[in-house]
Amino acid sequence: MLSTHNLSFAFDSSASKKLSFPDFTCPTGEHWLLLGQSGSGKTTLLHLLAGLRSPRTGTVTINDTALNELKGAALDRFRGQQIGVVFQEPHFVRALTIGENLALTRQLAGLPPAPKIIIDLLEQLNIAHKKDDLPQALSVGERQRAAIARALVNEPSLILADEPTSALDDQNTEQVVQLLQTQATNANATLLIVTHDNRLKSIFKQRIEL
Amino acid sequence: MNLLRLSWKNLTFKPLSMLLSITLFALGVGLISLLFLVQHQLEEKFEKNLAGIDLVIGAKGSPLQLILSSMYHVDAPTGNVPLGGVKPFLNPKHPLIETAIPISLGDSYKTFRVVGTTNDILDIYEAKIAQGKAWEQNFEVTIGANVARDLGMSLGDTFSSSHGFMEDDNLGHDHTAFKVVGILEQNGTVLDQLILTTNQSYWLTHDHDGESAPVAAPEEEEEEDHDHDEDGHDHDHGNEGHNHDEDGHDHAHELEPVKPLLEEPEDKQITSLLVKFKGRNYQALNMQRSINENTEMQAATPAIEINRLYKLMDSGEQALRILAIVIIFVSALSIFISLLSSLRERQYELALMRVMGSSRSKLFNLILCEGLLLAIIGWGVGLLMSHGGMQIFAGKLAESYGYDFSGWIFLPQEWFVLLGSLLLGVVAAIIPAVKASQTDISETLLKD
Numbered sequence: 049m050l051s052t053h054n055l056s057f058a059f060d061s062s063a064s065k066k067l068s069f070p071d072f073t074c075p076t077g078e079h080w081l082l083l084g085q086s087g088s089g090k091t092t093l094l095h096l097l098a099g100l101r102s103p104r105t106g107t108v109t110i111n112d113t114a115l116n117e118l119k120g121a122a123l124d125r126f127r128g129q130q131i132g133v134v135f136q137e138p139h140f141v142r143a144l145t146i147g148e149n150l151a152l153t154r155q156l157a158g159l160p161p162a163p164k165i166i167i168d169l170l171e172q173l174n175i176a177h178k179k180d181d182l183p184q185a186l187s188v189g190e191r192q193r194a195a196i197a198r199a200l201v202n203e204p205s206l207i208l209a210d211e212p213t214s215a216l217d218d219q220n221t222e223q224v225v226q227l228l229q230t231q232a233t234n235a236n237a238t239l240l241i242v243t244h245d246n247r248l249k250s251i252f253k254q255r256i257e258l
Numbered sequence: 259m260n261l262l263r264l265s266w267k268n269l270t271f272k273p274l275s276m277l278l279s280i281t282l283f284a285l286g287v288g289l290i291s292l293l294f295l296v297q298h299q300l301e302e303k304f305e306k307n308l309a310g311i312d313l314v315i316g317a318k319g320s321p322l323q324l325i326l327s328s329m330y331h332v333d334a335p336t337g338n339v340p341l342g343g344v345k346p347f348l349n350p351k352h353p354l355i356e357t358a359i360p361i362s363l364g365d366s367y368k369t370f371r372v373v374g375t376t377n378d379i380l381d382i383y384e385a386k387i388a389q390g391k392a393w394e395q396n397f398e399v400t401i402g403a404n405v406a407r408d409l410g411m412s413l414g415d416t417f418s419s420s421h422g423f424m425e426d427d428n429l430g431h432d433h434t435a436f437k438v439v440g441i442l443e444q445n446g447t448v449l450d451q452l453i454l455t456t457n458q459s460y461w462l463t464h465d466h467d468g469e470s471a472p473v474a475a476p477e478e479e480e481e482e483d484h485d486h487d488e489d490g491h492d493h494d495h496g497n498e499g500h501n502h503d504e505d506g507h508d509h510a511h512e513l514e515p516v517k518p519l520l521e522e523p524e525d526k527q528i529t530s531l532l533v534k535f536k537g538r539n540y541q542a543l544n545m546q547r548s549i550n551e552n553t554e555m556q557a558a559t560p561a562i563e564i565n566r567l568y569k570l571m572d573s574g575e576q577a578l579r580i581l582a583i584v585i586i587f588v589s590a591l592s593i594f595i596s597l598l599s600s601l602r603e604r605q606y607e608l609a610l611m612r613v614m615g616s617s618r619s620k621l622f623n624l625i626l627c628e629g630l631l632l633a634i635i636g637w638g639v640g641l642l643m644s645h646g647g648m649q650i651f652a653g654k655l656a657e658s659y660g661y662d663f664s665g666w667i668f669l670p671q672e673w674f675v676l677l678g679s680l681l682l683g684v685v686a687a688i689i690p691a692v693k694a695s696q697t698d699i700s701e702t703l704l705k706d
Binding site: 092095097101120127129135139142150152153155156157202 | 260264268271378560604606607611612613614615616617618619620649699700703704
């Protein structure tokens with residue numbers, strides 16, 4: 049479950065540029081869409097939800113844990129274990145193969161190695177044959193799928209996706225969204241996709257508009 | 259995928275930049291460690307061969323040259339002194355002198371120097387006989403371990419020495435056959451590379467050749483030689499006394515008993531005298547001054563001359579040391595720059611690692627680890643370079659001087675070099691590491 053209360057953020061201390069966000073709650077296992085125009089603070093909100101930034105006011109609660117009560121390494125660890133993030137641009141540790149990147153993701157979150165989970169995920173996403181390739185050897189679509197695998201490898205309870213489809217064509221978009229939904233359902237994770245992509249509106253019933 | 263492996267992968271992802279950093283670091287470390295090695299081994303050779311010798315008496319000239327030629331057998335001798343001049347010091351009753359060892363130089367066999375001397379030299383260098391015995395008769399030789407090893411000589415072998423220290427067949431004393439009667443145990447001193455025989459053998463070879471330098475046996479000596487015979491021995495070998503020489507060779511003197519030098523004619527010559535005092539006192543010091551002021555000879559103190567040599571070498575070493583420090587500084591700079599630039603390229607990657615649950619300290623450790631890895635590998639390669647280089651250098655030194663050097667000696671100082679390398683790795687990596695740990699995840703991700 050993901051919920052926010054009275055959330056606001058400012059890049060500097062002047063209140064003029066303050067961004068205020070509506071309160072919302074996404075129950076466990078549900079799939080939500082967070083819609084908003086460019087500049088409406090979508091990505092900022094996603095960073096707040098992932099604990100990558102501290103809000104000016106308000107709280108983010110994930111499964112009964114208030115993010116602003118966690119500090120430093122404890123927050124890092126919580127994020128690593130509970131939240132999977134898919135970014136608009138799929139980036140990886142360039143010197144490591146896809147398989148090693150996924151293994152690193154588990155290790156950084158302090159989770160035991162799980163080669164079985166990694167193989168299964170890559171197979172479900174149809175990129176098992178790329179396991180031993182360096183990220184730059186993959187096509188954009190393959191990389192996006194690998195990024196989804198990375199977001200899921202720690203079996204998080206919350207998956208946040210930031211414009212995962214903006215760089216993809218219709219066919220790939222449908223595929224990626226389907227993958228995200230399937231994987232989230234399989235893992236019983238809450239899925240929140242932040243986007244301005246109107247193609248997704250028809251797919252998701254639950255939406256938050258900024 | 260632990261931190262070390264991740265660091266390694268990150269480094270090898272940019273192999274050229276890694277190569278540059280490591281090469282520079284290795285050059286600096288290698289040069290420093292090579293300096294340590296050369297200095298240590300040179301000083302060890304010099305110290306070991308001092309052998310408690312307090313004074314060297316020889317012909318006037320450069321005192322350093324006298325020491326180098328008579329004790330270390332590397333330079334040419336300064337000339338010869340008449341036996342008459344040094345006889346007082348050879349007297350066992352001399353109140354100040356414990357041991358005095360006469361040295362005759364000038365000949366060699368296949369680049370190994372033939373030294374005419376007495377058995378006393380074995381005692382001061384604490385040499386032991388491995389096979390056979392010490393030389394007693396003229397033309398008997400006892401050879402150093404390296405001579406035996408390098409020339410493949412064994413007991414009973416005979417050879418002719420040649421004039422001078424170069425290998426030159428034209429200068430051979432072909433009719434003088436030295437016979438190996440003993441081989442010394444290797445003991446790391448200069449004796450390892452010498453061929454030892456009696457002082458008289460020198461006179462005999464040179465008498466026959468009619469040559470004079472550098473062991474300048476006076477030409478008329480052959481005739482005069484026997485007039486001085488105080489002990490009534492008839493040891494003619496010039497014109498008449500070869501009746502017992504079955505093979506017709508001119509080797510009658512092989513069987514002659516060798517007299518102490520004290521009993522030899524005063525106009526015979528030796529090259530120098532190594533003197534060990536009973537105690538270093540005022541009188542002993544005075545003796546050196548008195549020789550230098552009142553005689554045609556000079557007396558030099560090995561310890562002082564060797565210190566002078568160290569000082570001469572030191573200025574060269576100083577320059578190399580500065581060069582090494584400059585190279586090391588540049589290599590640290592190269593590590594710093596390569597880490598910093600890779601950091602800029604990897605910013606997003608580092609932010610990503612934070613998103614995946616990595617703490618700030620983990621990123622700090624990662625970059626530090628990369629710097630340390632470069633330093634440790636650089637240290638290892640540098641050490642390999644210096645020791646390998648020393649080994650090659652040792653071969654050359656052995657060829658030209660006969661001294662044994664080795665690249666496979668490891669000094670405690672090298673641990674300090676490792677410590678210094680690690681410190682330098684940390685210093686070079688600390689700023690990039692701090693920067694990495696301070697990566698603002700959100701802003702870095704937004705930038706893209």
